[in-house]
Amino acid sequence: MSRYGFQIGQGMFMASNFTTLTVTASAQALAGYGPSIIRALLTVEGSSARYNYDGSTPTSSVGHMVNSGDVIQILGANNLQQFNVISLGTTTFMITYETGARP
Numbered sequence: 001m002s003r004y005g006f007q008i009g010q011g012m013f014m015a016s017n018f019t020t021l022t023v024t025a026s027a028q029a030l031a032g033y034g035p036s037i038i039r040a041l042l043t044v045e046g047s048s049a050r051y052n053y054d055g056s057t058p059t060s061s062v063g064h065m066v067n068s069g070d071v072i073q074i075l076g077a078n079n080l081q082q083f084n085v086i087s088l089g090t091t092t093f094m095i096t097y098e099t100g101a102r103p
Contacts, residue, residue: 013039013098020094023049023087027057030074030083032097039098040080042072047089055082 019032021042030040050063053074058064063086066072072093074080085093 013100016097016099018094018096020092021085023085023091023093024089025060025086027084027086029085030080030095032095033080035077036099037080037097038075038077038100040072040074041096041098042074043094044068044070044072044091045094046091047087049085049087049091049093051083051085053079053083055084057084058086060086060088 016034016037017032021028021030033040044066045068048065048067050058050060050065051072052058052063068091074083085091
C-alpha cells in the first residue's frame with residue numbers, strides 16, 4: 001500500500017483506460033487520453049521524478065518531487081494537457097484515466 005491512500009468511490013469517476021509511461025532524463029507529457037478524460041491517477045515506481053502541471057518543463061532540480069510509491073492525482077483537462085515529468089533515473093508511472101461518472 002502506498003503512503004497516500006485513495007478511496008475509489010462509486011459515482012464520482014469512472015475508469016476509462018490504463019496505461020504505463022516510462023520516463024528518463026527527458027521531460028515527457030501524458031498521452032493516451034481523450035477529451036472526455038477529467039482525472040488521472042498515477043502511481044510512481046522506480047526512481048524519484050519531478051513534475052509540473054503549468055506547462056513548464058521540470059528539471060532535475062525544479063518541479064514537484066515524487067518518489068517510488070507515491071500517488072499523483074491530476075484533475076481537469078487543462079492540467080492533464082500541461083503535465084510534464086522528468087525522472088532522476090528511470091521511473092515508470094502506472095496511469096488510470098477516468099471520465100466523469102455516468103448517470
